[in-house]
Every structure is written in structure tokens, then in C-alpha cells.
Amino acid sequence: MENPTAAKVHAPPGGFLRRYVFSTDHKVIGIQYYLLALFSVFLGMTLSALMRYHLVYPGEKQHLFQLLWPNGAPDGIMTPELYLSLMTMHGTIMVFFVLTTAPQSGFGNYFLPLQIGAPDMAFPVLNMLSFWTTLLSFLVLCSAFFADGGAPLGGWTAYPPLSATGAIAGPGMGTGMDLWIISIALFCVASLMGAINFLTTVLEMRAKGMSLMRMPLTCWGWFVTAVISLFAFAVLLTAGILLLLDRLGGTSFFLPAGLVISDRVLDHSGGSPLLWQHLFWFFGHPEVYIAILPGMGLVSTVLSVFSRKPVFGYKAMAYAMVAIGLLGFLVWGHHMFISGMSPYSAIAFSVLTLAIGVPSAIKTFNWLGTIWGGQLRLTTAMLFALGFVSVFVSGGLTGLFLGQPALDLYFHDTYFVVGHFHMIMGVASIFGIFAATFYWFPKVTGRMMSEPLGKIHFYCTFLGAYAIFIPMHFAGIAGNPRRYADFTQFDFLKDLASVHKFITHAALFTAVIQLLFLWNLFWSWRRGAKARENPWNATTLEWALPSPPPAHNFGINPPLVKRGPYDYSLPQGGKDFLMQHEGEEE
Amino acid sequence: MEREATWEGGGSPFAIGVKPLGMWLFVVSDALTFSALLVTYTYCRLSNPDWPTPFHFSPSILFSTAMTFLLLSSSFTMALAVRAMKNGRRRQTVRMMAATIAMGLGFVALHLNEWFHLMRVGNITLTDNPWHQPLFGATFFGLTGLHMVHVCAGSIYLAIVAAGVARGKFGAEDVETSGLYWHFVDLVWMFIFPMVYLMSVAR
Amino acid sequence: MQPTVRQLASVWAALLGFTLVEVGLAYPHLSAALFLIVLLALSVGKSAMIIGFFMHLKFERRALSLALFPLLIVFILVLLALLPDAERLREMRF
């Protein structure tokens, strides 16, 4: 029998197109994903900056709005429909094309094969297809901006009937909404291809000696995330197909009888808007973990490297990730406490939701345990990892409130929720991405990023994140509903003007600071100090390769793995770390 | 560095190749897609009293039973094809795959015939039907339609693999992988047939 | 290890037989719930045969089945949490 895991090792293809554009090399594809996410994150951030600006200066004419959206801001004042479409696009771009794309598809693609000693992903052509499908999905999504009526305004959750009844429900709910659904369906397909690839690679392509329990926690993160993607996107695909059928085929899956919209009586009947919410959140909640699990793995690694200590409780960390991944599928109902779902289900979902706090707390304790007794090197990567822990705790604790239906009765769909999920899903994941960028930049480019610039960027971003998202909790406690295009219509919202002004200014400041990162990234790519093979004295396999790694990775002689991933400060003395393929077999 | 060399660094915990494993993973994922659709169907049925049960023995049940037999038989010939390929009998493999594809297309033909019959004679369309229970048609055509897309895609996939086997381009693992897909499509029908047809037998 | 032709043929025959049983059960008019349970049980049995012999999972390592199915089954069961809501919806329609 032929060796089932035999894979072809190949020299880099010639020609610019084959090498950098239609490449099947996991490293090039990883960079392509990263650049897509980088573009998306700046696009998404710009949208949010415009929204924040409009919120606190609602009556002020802005030439810029008019320039960008002549129809959405006819006299320089943003219309509510434009505001809501920016909000929808901000959410969709950030969730799918930043938080799903960068940590998993970007860094995962680049470093998973390197860290397990594989020559490439298991299916290189499929890998290339995933990227191009993702890019197509992104282009389809962005084309909604230029569609008749503009981008959809149903939010990234696209609740029917608003999203299912077409243009009569509002501008942008016509073609724009169709494009949105098509984009999401394409994204599902791309993510499924990616997940199959990741899982097969982890299961079959590990180098000799690389048992599952010797994998770096980053690989565990990508592995569990791929399992989640495999199942979650499968269900979202179903939901998307049904929604598209409702819109284009005239079916009534999500549409009950007796709807009157814009003075028109619709002749749908029999469906239920709650069905969409169930199917959507069956995907939607695990999606949160898709965004954060790779970051958790990376943070564990970075804390260990720069504390010069093994990860505290490696097995507990790995099992906690598995537990989070599994529990993540059992808690979707907490998004639906006030939706009209059965109140008994709400209690069950609440208990399961609170239970997910346990593996999360285990991870936090183990992170603290990792740095306890270490000798911390506060590089920028380390700072972002520590910042991740801080933000993860802050954002996680507010989950305690939202996970209890009795408290969610008040907080649901207020700014408290906005603050909560931005803190934990947005800021924490992005800190993970930043930490990964600073940590792996030398390996990818062969150059170091500027540490002073990186530190300034970190401190400003850290303070900015708290300054933006903590005050949102106060707005939420005061009852401020989210997704309002304007706060002038309610008496009680007027009292919150100062809070929102503060948030907006903090957000604009933080957004501008991100340019520093962009500058650091591209400047260092060209001009940064040359990096050694292993500048951080790290132990995992990617650091055994030259920087940047050759096209064929380890060639036909994969390293023989002899030990776990975090052997720092061994008691024997000598150099304070042993790489996974060094020393005697453990 | 040679231009192409074989890497043999890995272990294989399941002792199957990457291609069948990848297909297995796809199958598991797609199984959840179909499960979600079947749960949706059940949800619609449960939440709407007076769900119609219009399928008479002839023609609906007779036809769908014949379709089930066709799919099951095509799965049988596909299994034989995989077996033949493992034993190195290329020509038999191609013949068996051709039989599989023929039965798959037969399934699609019967199915389309049934669809048109329901639309023309039964007045059951995607959006309406004589019982004013629009979701009856929507779930019926949605479920069977998605399945039919899978059968059609499978027929094309098998045709490509069979052609590759005939030209000596594909090996046993490729046939096995395509077989996994085909059996899965058959398996899904084992749930659609009873839930959609038999549960709607006229009474 | 592979299934023999004889094994495959008997599985095929059994699948056809089970199908006939299912069709036959449709006519005594059992209660809907009972009928559904019987049908699903038969379907699960048929799928097990397809998976075990046609997809020759029975002849692969046990680890493969353990890697693929427990999670899938859990998630399918979890999806059933939608159904109490459907029952409730029937009561709450107006």
C-alpha cells in the first residue's frame, strides 16, 4: 500500500502569476488572506468612524458624506438608511472578513504546516480555491454598496421579515440584500473548504513524533476552530439558501401570514421569523469562538515564549479549547432570550452559557500561571498578548450579565451588548492578530518590526479600546438601544450625549493611531532590521527554518519531533530552551 | 532539491489517505446541512396544523420507491466499482461506474418527471398548493431539489473520475473518494424518502 | 480488508427489503409519532449499513468513526432543540 500521507514536495513555480497570485503555496495564500483582512479591517474601521461621527454630530453637514454617498447623504447629512447600511456592512466585514479571515485562514494557513512540520496543506489547490472564493465573496459584498438602493440595512444578523421581504422593507433591502446573502453563502463554501483542509492537514500531515499532545497550542486553536467551521458554516449555508428562496422564490420559510409592509398585504403564510434566528445563531455563536480560539492559542504561545516558561497546564489549555468549541454549539439560545422563544429553553440555554465561563476562566488562570515566576520580556507581541488577557477578562465578565435571561431582559440589544461583544470578540481577537503580526513578522519577511513604534501603537490602542468600549456599558445601563441612527428622538437619550461624544472622540483617536501600525508594517517589510532565524529563542518548528522560509518548507526531510512545544528554562542548564526537534527523545 | 519528491514524514492515525479523509469531512459537514434542512421541514410541519398528506400509492409512492431502488442499486454498483479498482481491474471499474451514473441519471429523470407531474396535475408549486399551505411545496421542492443538485453534481463528478480511470490518470483512492460522495447522496435519500414521502401518504 | 461481493450483495438486498418494509408500514396508518419513530429507526439502520459496508467504514480503524460521528450526532440532536419551539409556535399563532 502506498503511504497514505505521502505528499508532493515541490520547488517554487516560476512566473509571477503562479508564484504570487494563483499560488498553491500555503505561505503565499496565508499572506493573501492576511492582506485581504488588512484591507477589510481598515474599510470596516472607516465605516465605524463615519457612523460614530454622525451619531454625535447628527445635524452637521459633512461634505465628505455627500462625496462618498451622494444618494445616502444628499445634503451632507447622513440619512438613517445610510447609517444602517454602514452599520450592516461594518458588522459583516469585521465578523467575516477580519475576525474569521485573519486569525484562522491567514495565520493558520501560513503557520500550521510549518509548526507541524508538513510540506504544505493537505489540498493545496483546494486551499487556493478557498482564498479566491473568499475574495469573490468579499467583492460581491462590497458591490452591494453600488447596488440600486445601496447596501442592506438589516444588520449582520439579517433578521427576517425585514431581510426577507425585499425592497419594500427599505432601501438596500432589494438587490443589496440579495448580494449580501450570496456573499455569505460563498463565504460558507470557502470556509468549509478551508476547514476540510485544516482538519486533514492536522490529522494526517504531522511530522514524525508530532503527537496531538505535542502540538503547539496555536495548532490546537486552529484545529478546534476548523472543527467549529465545518459544522457551523454548514448550517449557515442552509439558512442562507432558505432566505434566498424566500426572497427570490417567493417561499415563506421565515414569513408568517398577515404581513402588511408599506401598505402592501403580502401573501406569504406559515413560516416563522424565529426559525431564522435559531439557524443563524446555531452558526452565529460558534462564530464568536471561530474568531477568538486562534487568538487564545497564539496568546498562550507568546506568553510562554516571552516569560521563558512552559505554558502552565498545557493539557488543561488544550482541553479547555475543545470544551469551549463544543459548548459553543449548545448556547446559541442566549441570543434569543427575548425573541419569543420558550422561557424554559431560555433557562437551559442560560445554564449552558454560564458553563462556558468555566473553560474561559481556566484559560485565564493558566495564562496568569504562565507568567507567574517568569522573566517577562515586554516586546510588542508580549504586550499585545498581555493586553489580550486584560481585555478578555473585562469582556468576559460582562458576559455574566448577558448570559442570564433575567438581566438580559434589560440589556438585550442595548449598548451594553455592543460594548461586551466588541471587547471580547473584537478587541481581544484583534489584539491576538496584532500579537501574531509582531511575533511572526520576522519569520514571514526576514525583518523585524519597529519595537518603539509598536509600543506606542500598543499603549494607545489599549487605552483607546477601554475608552471606547467601557463607556458603552454605561450607555447600555442607561437603556440606550443599539442600532439607532440618531439619538435625538428620545428624551432619555439626550442625557447620554456626553458619553457618546467621549466614545466618538476615543474611537477617532484610536482609528488614527492604527495608521501607525500600517506604517510600521509596510516600512519594516522593506527597511526593518534583518531578522535571525529564531529571534525570540522560541521552540516551535517554524523557527527552525530560515526567515523567510523556503518554498518547500522542510523539503523531503521533515524534522523528527522529540518533545513538547514549550520547553523553556529546562533544569539541566545550558541554553534556556530546546526546540521541538532538538535534544534527546523525551 | 529535486523538482518533485515525495514527502513521507507523517503518520496516519486512521490509515486512510488524505483524499478519502477530506471527503469524509465534507460528508459530515454536508450531513449537517441536510440535517438542518430536515429539522426546518419538521419545524414547519409541527408549527402548521393541517399539514397536507396528498401522496397516493400511485403514482407518488410507486415512483419514489422505484427511485429509492435505483439509488440503492447505484450505490451497490459503485461499491463494486471501488472494489474492482482496488483489485486493479480498471475496465470493470469503468463499467460499474457507468452503470452507477446511468442509474443516477435515471433517478434524476424519474424525479423530474414526478416534479412536473406534481406541478401540472397536482398544482403543487414552490409557493402554493391546493391546501394553501405554501410551506408544503417549499419544503418538498427545497429538500428534494437540494438532493437532486447533489445527484447531478455527483454524476458529473463520477463521469470525470471514470474518464480519468479509463485513461489511467486516476487511481484507487480517487475512485474510493468519489464513491464516498455517491454513497452519502444515497444515504441522505434514505431520510428524505421516508420523511417527505411516506409521512405524507394520503390517508 | 475489503467487503466481499457477497457481503455487498446481501447489504444491497437488505436495503431494498427494508425499503419495502417502510413502504408497507405506511398503509396500516399508525399514529404519526409512532410511524415517524419507526421510520427513523429503519433509516438509521439503513444508513448504518450504507456507511459500514458501502462506505466500508466497518473495515477502517475504529478511530475514524470516533472522529467523525459522535460530534455530528451531538449536533443533530442539538438542532432538535428547535422543535419544542415549533410546537409552541402552533399555540401562539393568531
Next chain:
Amino acid sequence: MLFAGLIWLTAAVVAAAFAMKRWWFPPPINTYAANFDSYFSLNIAVAGIIFFLAQAALGWFIWRFRNQGRRVRHTEGNNRLEVVWTAVTLALFLAASVPSAVLWSRVHLDLLSPTAMSVELLGQQFAWNVRYPGPDGRYGRTSARFVNDAAGNPFGIDDGDPAGKDDVVSGALRIPAGKPVLLRLHSRDVIHSFFVRELRVKQDLVPGMEIPLKIEADKPGEYEIACSELCGLGHHQMRGLLIVMPPAQFDAWLRQQREARQ
């Protein structure tokens, strides 16, 4: 080291800002809302302590274990510690789920006395409509066909049904103080959400479903109803009024409205 100080500072500022309660709940207007407030206070106290301890520990570790060029002692973990903190957090989270379930059941599971007054609340893009049944206690039949906002019939009340003749339709939700009221929540287009801050209650209005919601308010006054589920471009202006009236005044108002209908 800068970072250690920064984390402490952040933790202190955040904790102080919460303690200040400058932007906070409006005063409660019934006992349920008061119970909600005390349960929230308990939660914020627990979460606040955990928050403060965790951030302080993080800052302290960063300072205490700053790189001084020493060699680190090798440890890979401690299973006993893992068990302890798993058990402690599990107990904490499970403990939270019990009182919260009790509070929740007071809103959604407690039975309402059959004599309670019932009011229908209908959401539409982008307004609230309220309907009171006549003295017979029955609502008139409605149908989407009869919906006509211009003619003052947002509910689509069927003129052919005598039960509908004495229904009172209003734009504001008026309820008597100190009496339980059963809201029957309907929507005729998309999902809306009923939210009154002072009641500490929120519930979606889902088209095609009638969702019951029990409310009770003790303090007469006017309170804003804010739509809390994205319902389209006018979501932010979907403002309604909850007017809690002394019972006698309420009865007089309702009688007057009924007379005006006839």
C-alpha cells in the same frame, strides 16, 4: 513597567466610573424592577471584584516578574490548582443561574390572575398602536385586508364583527397603576421590541405570533417605550409612551374613549 501601571490605572478608573453611577438605570416603578436592581447590584459587585482582582494581579505579575536576567524555574503546571479553580468557577457560575432563573420566571412563567386586564400592543414600521377590548372583554376580529392607517384602523379591525365595535384604539399605552396588565404583543410587519426602561422589561414583537407579557407599574407617570429590535430605517424614531394613571382616572379615560367610539 509602564504597562503594569497602565493596567492598574485602567482598572481603577473603570471601577471608579462604575461606582460613580453617573449614567445609570432610571428609578424603578414597581417591585419587580426593584428586585431586578438589587440582583444587578449583586452581579456587578461580584463581577467588579473579579475584574479588579484579575486586572490588579495581571499588573502586579507584570511588575513583579519583569525581566531581571535571572534564570526561570521550570514548571509545567499544577493539576491540583487546575481542579480547584475549575471547581470554584463552576460553583460560581452555577450559583448565578439559580436566582437568575427565579427572577426570570417571575416575568415569563408566573401565572396571571384570569381577571387581569388585557391590552393588545401592535408594532408597525415605525409606530406603536394599542387596543383595548370593549366591556365584553373581547377583541374584534382583525385581518390584514382591512389595515388602513389613514382611516385610523392600523389593526385592520373587521367592521363585520360586532365584538370589534366597542374596541378602543389608542396611540399611547395607558395602564392603571398598581394593577397587573397582560400585554398581547403583535407585529404586523417586521420584528419590533417592546422596551420600557423603568419596568426593566423587554420583549420582542414577532409577526405571526402572539406573545403574552405581564407588566405592572406602581408609580403614575409617563415613560418612554423604545423599539429595541432593528426594524428598518425609522427604528430610532419608533418612540411610544407608557402612561401609568391612577386607576380611577384610567377608568374614566377608558369610559370616555368608548363613548367617543359609539
